[in-house]
Amino acid sequence: MARINTNIASMIAQASLSRSYQDLNIRLERLSTGLRINRGADDPAGLITSERLRSEMSAIGKAVSNSERAASVIATTEGALSEVSELLNSIKGLIIEASNTGGISPEELEANQLQIDSAIDAITRISNTASFAGLQLLNGTLDYLTSGVPTSAIANAKILGASFGTASNVPVNVQVLGSALTAEITLTADYPGTTNDGTLLSSITLEIAGRDGVTVIQFTSGTSISDVVTAINSRRDTTGVEASLVSAGDLSSGMVFTSIEYGSNAFVSVKKLGSGGEFFDSRISAQRETGQDVTAIVNGVLATGKGLEIAVKSPALNIEMLLTADYAQDTTNVKTFYITGGGAKFQLGPAVNVNQQINFGVRSVAASRLGATYISDELQFLNSIQSSGNNSLNSGNFLNASKIIDSAIDEVAVLRGQLGAIERNTIQPNIRSLNVALENITAAESKIRDADFALETSQLTRAQILVQAGTAVLATANSNAQSVLQLLG
8 A cells, every 4th residue: 555644664764773873873982982881871780880990999099109108108217217226326336435434535535425415416306307298207296195194103105006996085094913023032030049140150152143144242251231232232233133131220130132123034043152151041032033024904905014014016006115113013003094196197998997097106216205214213315315414424324324225226126117017017018909909990890881892893883884774775765655656647
């Protein structure tokens, strides 16, 4: 049947041609952008997934750059600390040289003191000037802030790391479980059947040894116990052992040998040498005793004790504390203080949470902060070795100066080691891990979103052929209606 009002064939050809043009435009768009998904209609589910992957890619990229920045900060800090370490080593040598008083003139001693003063000033200058892109590194800016530290119980607190999370502060609760003890040996004086007048009953030669060394002292019969105590204490710097009466002022109470230091590394050894002193073996409590390290609980975690020092290393809190001798023997009182802020926090992961951050503190290395050492029950620092200090070379306190400089050298070395451990064992593996994750997520996102050019070019050819064929078919369908004119003659 021939109809001219409605050309069904033309309509079908138009619809097919429209679809072919639409397909052709899609192929051209994908080939020109390189993307399979250019809008949500192309693949709604794929768009959602790819956008999430793109977000992760961006976050991981920033985490990598953050980690590299953290490594740069640590490297810069460690470089400055290496210079401080060199200066401390030179000060150590000058102290050792100056202690050779029999072979050094007063002028040379003064010259050594001037060098020490200059080196200490240089250390403080490095502390004040070391920086990274305007961020001060060694002047205490990156150290943690504390509040309410009970100095009568905690002489010094070194906070190496603290995780705040969403809290405004971190409480630190300290309770001593086991007391720190010195090593002690007692020599009693109440001899059965003998009138004790506080003197030795016979001549005796004693070998006294401690952590610092050993000495041998000879005593004659009838020597007063007070003179024995004085003789032993005159060698305390040699042995690390001191003596006292069991009861102050009572010569008949006996005497006690005590290590100067606390802890398991401290010991006292008292032995009788040769003949004589038959009373000794039955009156001495032991020939050798060792001290005891303090044990404590910090925020519910058992702390590692060493002498008067305790340390806790956990993801939430990394802290070292030096307790006073009185508190290290007080098992009844809990001491609390707060970490209120500060420290250096680095975002190393692609998500903002405490599991993907590291926190550590970098203490000031100014001379007034380095080398904390107990001397005569007072905490003294590196600046005490300068000309105006209690432990200058002119004061003759070479032993004290040596202890302080050894403590400062150890403190800087430990800090460098801690920073190096963070860079090597945390930051560098983190960068490698993130780069692997970035590579895999990028590949996954590419598979979802990027165009397959081989497929798209073949589909483009198909669409071009269909458009050409559809155009020809539409032209034919439009011309078929003209055949009706032949029926009109």
